[in-house]
Amino acid sequence: MNKIFLIAGREFFSRVRKKSFIVMTLLGPLLIAGFYALIIYLSINEEISNDLKRIIVIDESGVFRNKLRENNFYKFSYQDEPLDAARLQLRNEDYFAVLYIPKTAADSLRGFKLIAATQTSWKDESYIEDKLNKVISDIKFAQHGIEQKLIEEINNTSVVLESVRDTKEGLEKGSTAVSTGLGFIGAIFIYMFIFIYGVQIMRGVMEEKTNRIVEVIISSVKPFELMMGKIAGIAMVALLQFLIWVVLSTVLGGGVTGALSAKMSMVQDAGAAVSQTGKAALLSDIISQASQINVWLVGGMFLFFFITGYLFYGALFAAVGAAVDSETDTQQFMLPITIPLILAFFLAQTVVVSNPNGSLATWLSMVPFTSPIIMMVRVPFFTGAWDWSWGWQIIASMCCMLLGILVTTWMAGRIYRIGILLYGKKITYKELGKWLFYKA
């Protein structure tokens, strides 16, 4: 046990003192904040990511002339030339596409063609379809004698649905949006740290192996102690980095959010006063949703899955590092580790979010390969006081995770002790399987 501390200590201090750690720890939150700021900035200022597309309209029906609505990204130019001539312009001039509307199209709704030199995007097609529909429906409304004003009134219909949960303590306000956001942030952190630090474990093991230093060390400590010391030491580095990030992000994040909301309100100032009250309502809604969330449960589960997810995968990364001689050989063994992680992350964004209490989500949050991410996304939805209806899932998930750690650590230990002393041989899965049952 003493030796594990010694090795973990060396691992910790030698990593924490590295320049790259200090730089990453200080710049990490800045980079992340900058990254998100950039995404938000780009999505607000669409002009940057979109170019103006000019489209020639050959309208044989005459129905659409000068009626297709334009915006900053799409401009229509109506021409009377034959289609072939227009297509020639497409080659020579600065036009994006030709929209061809045959005579009967307005009635049959068929035969519209968008001809472009390059592949058009889904966004282009849906924009143009939408504008065509609008023109036709306007005509149809007019035919039936419905006023434009009435249509606008109908279109502005928007109900507000309040989600409320029926609990033992009475009715509680739902918290879908905030829960989803919170779960995601937690899941992203867990995913990132498992990858970043898992790979560090693997590299560390490989470094010791290719350096041959491992032979000196395991003449004084058991391979298992060396492996656990390494995993524990790097875990401490990860935790330290995470804590620093949290502190820095709170400070910096406040600044970024402030700057962005100022920008947002500037954008919205252009709109009606309605949006101002909407914004206030949204803010108060977020606050009331957030107050529903069981902070201790979410925080505790985050810490649990942050650590155990790392330990579970860390052992597997250590085994991979021990089994191979060089970085290039790691690929084949990395695959079965990375696929469940990426799959979990993908499913979390799709199936789990749309149905957090569905049976797939429930099962995935029991399997240790996916539970750190899936359960993290689900936990913020368990609001209010402790309730066995979802409580059993949390307990079961934690137990499965701990059991999973025991299994992967045992397996990794078996592979590790053989692998680190074996050089110059390409290892197959069959061989790894045999190692599990070798006598030391």
Place this chain on the structure above:
Amino acid sequence: MQSLQIINVTKQYAHHKALDRVNLSVPHGSIYGLLGPNGAGKTSLIRIITQITGADEGEVLFKGEKLNPSHIYRMGYLPEERGLYKKMEVGEQLLFFARLKGLSRSDAMHKLKDWVERFEIKNWWTKKVEELSKGMQQKVQFIATVLHQPELIILDEPFTGFDPINANLIRDEIIRLNKEGSTFIFSTHRMETVEQLCDHIALINKSKVVLEGEVKQIKNQFRTQTYEVEHSICNLQLSPSFVLKNSTPVDEGLIRSEIKIIQGIPNDLLKELIPVSHIHSLREIVPSMNDIFIISVNQNLATQSVVA
């Protein structure tokens, strides 16, 4: 008293037997040479002694006790493939290794001071290992191996990578530590090291011990009663007690003859030679460790091929 006894040790890997009923005993205070061609099983044996792996069968006794984890602190091991943490400072690294071997921090510091002075490496203390030359790294590694004053020190090819000056420095330290009571096991195929340092050897070939014992005795055992005589040119007519194996002219009027004595002693040979020629010199051809090594390995091969 025996420092280490290997009794009937067998180690089987998936496709080959690395050690086959190996028996050895390393006397206390000896410098013991573990010889053998590449792949003979030396490293496997060392890994069993250092408890990196376990034997499938047989027993290892350290000072009469069955090998157990507490013995780790009483052994030092320098593997053939050297390795240090490249990015770590020399001083920190030495402290780390010392503490792995059970020394307290202050104890380790105290002992290190001594070694650092002896090896004149004081100004390396805060240097990173990657800034040192290969020979310097070897020195650091040697210190790491012996710092905790182990009773048994196992060195695998200790002199590779050293220039002659540093090799001498290390050799002197080995002799000094040996005098202070440490037992050494050398794994090597450099015969000059064996001739210079070892008092006992074991020769391992194809997983088996083919030769073991005191160097003096082994050399005796391999004496062939062959003598080299330098004498003036003459027509040698020897009696059946002697066989002329080889004869080469060396100088003007001088011949060097290798003569094997089948029966009798060198005096009898001289009696036959004196009447017919002028004797310049006579000396026994004593087999070198190198010869013994080659003879034994080849014999081993021959007997094995006969069996096969």
